[in-house]
Amino acid sequence: MTTLEDGNGGGDSCAYGDWPGGDLELVRAVLDTLADHIYVKDRAGRYRLVNRAGLRERNIAAPEEVVGKTAYDIFTAQLAERLSAEDRFVMEGGEALVNREAVTRFPGAADRRGPRWHITTKTPMRDAHGNVIGLVGINRDITERKLAELALRESEETFRAIFDQAAVGITVMSPDLRYLRVNNRFCEMLGYTRDELLSMGLREVNPPRTREEAVDYRRQLLSGSAAGRELREKELLRKDGTTLWVGLATSLVRDADGEPRYFLSVIQDISAAKRASAALRDSEDRFRQLAHYDALTQLPNRALFHDRLAQALAQAERNHWTLGVMFVDVDRFKQVNDRLGHAAGDALLHQLAARLQGAVRSGDTVARHGGDEFAVLLGNLAAPQDAGTVAQKIVTALEEPFLLEDEQVFVSVSIGIALSPLDSRDRDALLKDADAAMYSAKAAGRSCYRFYKSEMNARALELLALGSQLRGAFERKDLVLHYQPRIAVASGESTALEALLTWVHPELGVVSHRELLPLLEDTGLLLHAGTRVLEAACARIRELQGDGRVPVRIAVKLAARQFLAPSLVSVVSRLLGEYRIDPALLEISVSEAAVIANVEAAAAIFEELKSLGVQLSVDDFGSGYSSLSFLRRLPIGSLRINRSLVHGIPQDGDATAICAAAIALAHGLGLRTLAEGVDNEGQLALLAEQGCDEVQGECFAPPLAAQQLDEWLQKSAARARAGSHSGAKRA
Numbered sequence: 001m002t003t004l005e006d007g008n009g010g011g012d013s014c015a016y017g018d019w020p021g022g023d024l025e026l027v028r029a030v031l032d033t034l035a036d037h038i039y040v041k042d043r044a045g046r047y048r049l050v051n052r053a054g055l056r057e058r059n060i061a062a063p064e065e066v067v068g069k070t071a072y073d074i075f076t077a078q079l080a081e082r083l084s085a086e087d088r089f090v091m092e093g094g095e096a097l098v099n100r101e102a103v104t105r106f107p108g109a110a111d112r113r114g115p116r117w118h119i120t121t122k123t124p125m126r127d128a129h130g131n132v133i134g135l136v137g138i139n140r141d142i143t144e145r146k147l148a149e150l151a152l153r154e155s156e157e158t159f160r161a162i163f164d165q166a167a168v169g170i171t172v173m174s175p176d177l178r179y180l181r182v183n184n185r186f187c188e189m190l191g192y193t194r195d196e197l198l199s200m201g202l203r204e205v206n207p208p209r210t211r212e213e214a215v216d217y218r219r220q221l222l223s224g225s226a227a228g229r230e231l232r233e234k235e236l237l238r239k240d241g242t243t244l245w246v247g248l249a250t251s252l253v254r255d256a257d258g259e260p261r262y263f264l265s266v267i268q269d270i271s272a273a274k275r276a277s278a279a280l281r282d283s284e285d286r287f288r289q290l291a292h293y294d295a296l297t298q299l300p301n302r303a304l305f306h307d308r309l310a311q312a313l314a315q316a317e318r319n320h321w322t323l324g325v326m327f328v329d330v331d332r333f334k335q336v337n338d339r340l341g342h343a344a345g346d347a348l349l350h351q352l353a354a355r356l357q358g359a360v361r362s363g364d365t366v367a368r369h370g371g372d373e374f375a376v377l378l379g380n381l382a383a384p385q386d387a388g389t390v391a392q393k394i395v396t397a398l399e400e401p402f403l404l405e406d407e408q409v410f411v412s413v414s415i416g417i418a419l420s421p422l423d424s425r426d427r428d429a430l431l432k433d434a435d436a437a438m439y440s441a442k443a444a445g446r447s448c449y450r451f452y453k454s455e456m457n458a459r460a461l462e463l464l465a466l467g468s469q470l471r472g473a474f475e476r477k478d479l480v481l482h483y484q485p486r487i488a489v490a491s492g493e494s495t496a497l498e499a500l501l502t503w504v505h506p507e508l509g510v511v512s513h514r515e516l517l518p519l520l521e522d523t524g525l526l527l528h529a530g531t532r533v534l535e536a537a538c539a540r541i542r543e544l545q546g547d548g549r550v551p552v553r554i555a556v557k558l559a560a561r562q563f564l565a566p567s568l569v570s571v572v573s574r575l576l577g578e579y580r581i582d583p584a585l586l587e588i589s590v591s592e593a594a595v596i597a598n599v600e601a602a603a604a605i606f607e608e609l610k611s612l613g614v615q616l617s618v619d620d621f622g623s624g625y626s627s628l629s630f631l632r633r634l635p636i637g638s639l640r641i642n643r644s645l646v647h648g649i650p651q652d653g654d655a656t657a658i659c660a661a662a663i664a665l666a667h668g669l670g671l672r673t674l675a676e677g678v679d680n681e682g683q684l685a686l687l688a689e690q691g692c693d694e695v696q697g698e699c700f701a702p703p704l705a706a707q708q709l710d711e712w713l714q715k716s717a718a719r720a721r722a723g724s725h726s727g728a729k730r731a
Contacts, residue, residue, distance in 0.1 A: 037118075037139035040125065045070045045087055048134065057116075057141065079104065090122045091132050097122040101142070117146040169246075169267035175260045177202040177218060189246070189269055191239035207237050221252040222260055233270065245274040294368040296346055297353035305367035305375050310427050312379050313420060318654050320644045323420045324378035324387035325430050327438040328356065328394065331412045331446040333372035336404070344404045348411065351402050359393040375434075380644075382514055384419050389518035391415045391449035412447035414438055423452045470503075470525055478504050479529070481536045482513075482703035483554070485712065486674060486696045489688045494716045496553040496587060498696060499537045500703050501529060513703075517559060530562035531571055538579040538586065540706075545581065552713070555587035557619055560594035564601060569608045576612060583613030589640060591620045603633050610635040617674070621662055631669055639666040641692075643677030650686045660690045667691065 028051075031038050037054040041047055050066050058074070060066055071080040071087075090097050100122075103115045118139045125134045163170055169186030173179055178201045187194055190205060197205075206214045214234070220226035232250075235243040250265040292304040300308070309325065316323040330352065337345035349372065356366045356374055365377040376394075378387055394415060401408035416438025424430045433452040441450040473479050483497040503511035520526040537554045544552050562568065576583050588609060595602040595618060606616055617638040618631075631639075641662050648655030659675070666673045675687050678697035687695060704712055 037137075037141070039137045039139075040134060041087060041137065042134040043091060043132070045084055054139070057139070086122060087135060090124055090135050094124050094132055096124065115143075116141060117143045169265075169269075171263075171265045171267065173202065173263040173265065175222065175262070177215065180262060186267060189238075189244060189267065190236060196239075205236050207235055207243055210234060218250070218252075218263060221250065221263070236267075244269065245271045297350055297368050299353050299357075299374075300365060300367040302367065302369050302375075305365060305369065305377065306427065306431075308365050309377055309430070312377060313425060313427055313430075316379070316420060317425060318652075319380075320648045320652070320655065321379070322381040322384055322422070324376075324381055324384075324390075325418050325420075325434045326376040326378065326387065326391060326394075326449075327369070327416045327431075327434045328374040328376060329414050329416075329438050329442065330372040331414055331442070333411070336409060336411065340404055340407070340409075347404055348402055348409065352398070352411075355397045356394060359397040360390055364390075375431075381419075382517075384422060385515055386518055387417050387419060388449065388451070389521075391417060395447060395449065414441035414446050415449035416441055416452070417449060418452045469505075470519060473503060473505075474525075474528075474532070478506070479516075479532070480504060480705070481533065481540070482705055483540075483709045484696055484703040485701045485716070486555070486694050487700050488694055489684075489692055492719075494552070494713070495694055496555055497709070498555045498557070499533060499540075500557075501533050502703065521559070521561070526559060526561055527565055527567075530558060530565075534571065535575055538575045538581055541581045541585045542579040545585075551582065551585055553585045553587055553615065555589055555615075555617070557589045557591075560591065563588075563590040563594055563605065564598065568605065569612070572609060572614065573612055576614075584615060587615035587617060589617045589619045592618050593620065595634070599633065606634050606636065621666075631665075631671075636671065638672040638674055638693075640674045640676055643697075646675050646677045646683055646687075646697075647679075650682050656686065659687070659692075663687075663690045663692050 031049075031051040032053075034051060035053055037057045038049075038051045039047055039054050040049040046068055047066050047070070048068075050063055055061070055063060055066070058066070066074065071083045074080070075083065086097060086100075089095075098121050100120045101117065102120065103117050119142055120140075121138045123136050124132045125136050127133050163181070163183045166183055166185055169189050170183045171179060171186055172181035179197050182194055182197045184194075187197060190197070192200070202214055202218070203211050217226060217232075230249065231247050233245065233247055236246055238244055247268045247270045248265060250263055253261050253264055255261050292301060293299065294301045312323055315321070330348075333345065333348070336348055349368070353366065353368065353374070356376070360366060360376060360378070363379060367375045367377075369375040376390070378390060381387055394413065398411060398413055401410050403409075416434045416436065418424070418430050418433035418437060420430055423433045437450045437452040441448050444450060480502055481499045482502045483499055485494045486496045486498060487493070488495045500513040501516060502513055503516050505511055517526070520529045533556055537556050541552070541554055558568075572586075572588070576586070590602070609616060615638075616634070616636045617640055618634065618636055619640045620642045621639040639662065641659060645655045645659050645662075649659055650656055663673045672693040673691075674694040674696060675683075675692050676696050678684055678687065678695040678699045680699055683697075684695060684699055701712060
């Protein structure tokens with residue numbers, strides 16, 4: 001125990017005053033190294049020793065200014081009285097005062113502009129007999145800590161005020177996705193009390209369809225694969241079961257060691273903005289409808305039709321397509337209006353619009369051009385005469401009466417047709433030509449159609465007359481197969497024959513398969529003709545097998561209706577068995593458009609045909625449809641590049657690029673490629689350079705009748721035996 005005797009004693013004199021009891025230098029050195037303020041007082045309350053930290057605390061330069069003085073000499077009377085009372089309590093009671101926290105102001109301390117906080121401990125000091133002779137005091141300055149605590153408390157109070165009074169929802173969520181803290185606004189938004197939300201978690205406030213997405217996002221924040229803080233729009237589930245659209249930003253807060261502490265989210269109610277946005281979209285849709293569609297018939301109006309025609313013309317020029325424009329004018333419409341009234345006239349136009357749409361292809365455009373006049377855009381026609389086929393369908397569709405106010409009314413139409421590029425490539429000129437052709441139809445007696453070019457009209461009338469003769473053509477066996485060889489580009493050898501149904505008419509000569517197919521469809525004979533073609537192809541394969549020749553594969557193109565017919569697979573299976581031919585020698589091809597029209601059904605039919613062992617291919621590839629997504633799903637062996645693309649190479653850069661891309665795509669999928677319509681050496685050279693596998697066209701051989709085919713096959717076999725083919729040559 002430290003002791004202190006009254007009086008100066010005998011020892012050394014020092015800056016701290018006289019101190020008896022030996023060498024004080026060591027004591028001084030030790031005390032001066034301490035950061036705490038340490039002092040000693042005698043029973044009279046006079047300072048007997050103060051270390052340097054105590055002097056600095058009071059801004060005192062020399063110890064003589066303190067030693068020998070009491071608190072009344074240094075502090076204010078009020079503070080001195082409090083300190084003296086504490087000293088008397090310690091020395092008279094003999095009990096220590098431990099860790100008393102107090103705030104003190106020191107007069108004259110110019111470098112201190114505020115109060116100082118201390119923790120003070122005062123311990124009684126006794127002599128060798130146990131008598132209290134003074135006290136030892138230790139003061140620790142805790143001002144910085146107190147200021148930090150006050151700042152933290154103030155910050156927490158500020159945060160609490162902002163948190164609770166914020167106009168947006170704020171939540172604090174644990175890493176295990178339970179709410180730790182929610183503010184008033186968030187409670188209001190979801191309709192829960194604070195206690196209810198604090199007993200809930202993330203899943204409960206998210207609709208079932210988005211719960212896993214919300215959980216997964218926070219997993220990404222925990223793993224670091226998502227940065228957080230980005231604003232996300234989503235729905236939250238309210239207590240009453242309704243949903244609320246919010247904008248939400250979530251951040252992950254980590255501790256100093258990088259461990260996750262909590263998720264902090266800021267949530268704003270954007271329901272009103274979403275409703276306003278939806279209303280704006282509805283308004284825009286209504287405006288677009290009013291601007292581009294006819295209010296009565298809901299068909300595209302004149303402006304939209306002209307815009308679509310301009311786009312179609314540009315696409316047709318790139319792809320070398322034939323495009324048709326028809327003007328359809330209602331004959332004697334004014335008489336209906338005058339006799340039955342305008343309401344009946346409007347009803348007639350509405351019913352007319354529906355029949356017109358039912359008579360054209362799904363990809364064609366029917367528009368109300370004005371008054372009682374309609375316009376039709378026919379894209380990518382296989383042959384110019386196809387426009388006449390559509391026009392005749394329209395005329396036929398209007399032969400049935402219209403029911404207007406319980407009265408049957410018969411009307412007809414006059415149709416004018418103009419073709420691009422045959423008549424014009426210019427939009428306005430094409431419309432003018434179609435209009436002129438329509439007036440020509442009216443002059444011809446109405447209820448008919450006319451092409452702008454007279455020679456087209458003559459051919460259209462011929463084909464129209466042929467429709468009634470088709471049934472007899474089957475019995476007379478005027479419908480025969482012609483065969484067009486396919487050639488391997490690398491070797492020049494024949495790889496297959498394409499079977500093409502042709503009508504050898506006694507007066508008109510040969511009606512090509514392209515002209516024949518629309519007539520078969522119009523007369524309802526398409527499915528019957530398709531079966532006859534398959535049967536004839538199988539018979540030909542059997543005949544060639546029986547002659548002991550090298551087997552030759554025959555390819556048959558099927559129209560969409562033939563391909564999707566429920567009886568197709570059973571018909572093919574029956575014919576393979578009946579003619580006892582190798583299934584691999586029969587190839588069935590269907591157009592890309594037919595496949596895309598019903599990919600699921602097409603894939604199923606392809607699988608059934610594949611199980612029979614026949615070869616399969618997609619025809620007219622690259623004809624403008626979405627061609628990439630369905631290919632992997634089909635068990636096909638080859639792609640047939642559309643002849644309109646081949647026609648454009650090598651002069652047309654776009655067509656050349658599309659052909660090259662189609663060949664590369666096919667090879668990437670493990671498919672062979674066949675280019676149709678190869679008519680000159682320039683086309684052949686470019687296709688060979690791009691790696692095309694097979695070609696077909698006038699450059700080698702036209703469609704051949706049976707006798708011509710036998711001669712061609714014999715010559716081809718002789719050339720193959722002689723080894724004269726080093727590449728594809730003109731046949």
